Amino acid sequence: MLTLKGDKIFLRALEPHDLEFLFSVENDEEFWEVSSTSAPFSKFILRQYLENSHKDIYEVKQLRLVICEHDGTPAGFIDLFDFDPKHRRAAVGIVIKNLNHRQKGFASEALKLLRKYSFIRLGLHQVYANVGIDNISSQNLFEKAGFIKTAHKKDWVLVNGTFKDELLYQLINKDVH
16 A cells, blocks of 8 residues: 555545545535535435445546545545546546645645556556636645646636636646557
8 A cells, every 4th residue: 555655644445434524525515616516415325425435446437535644534535536547537636624634735645646546556647637716725736746737718617606717737647658
């Protein structure tokens, strides 16, 4: 598991005991804009999701990992989704739940570990992220990680009755052809 272990955090698979943490993140309206969620999730639905989280990324086209401090405390989630094995790419999503876990480098390190995993273990050619125009902290996160802003999508997402622009960030693995 060296690919998924960093200096401050490690990434691990979802476990049944993550239900309460998953419930708190998925039902936090602060994150709904970035996750395209518009309604709360029940514990029943999330329990089913956890029961199926062991399935292979090639089957379900996504992978969610828990970002944990070294003592095991969950700080957030990092996802690969819209996995496309033919074109060897996937989208990246990341959320740090609590304010006391933010601005500590957890997201940066999680992104670095996921990038390494994606390029080395999955052989991806690229990972990308869609970031809201007003999400400056995420823009800074992806730019610091070496992602390049390659598109500005006008009026791309509808948020609370208002269309907002979205930016596309890409990171190409130059070592994979």
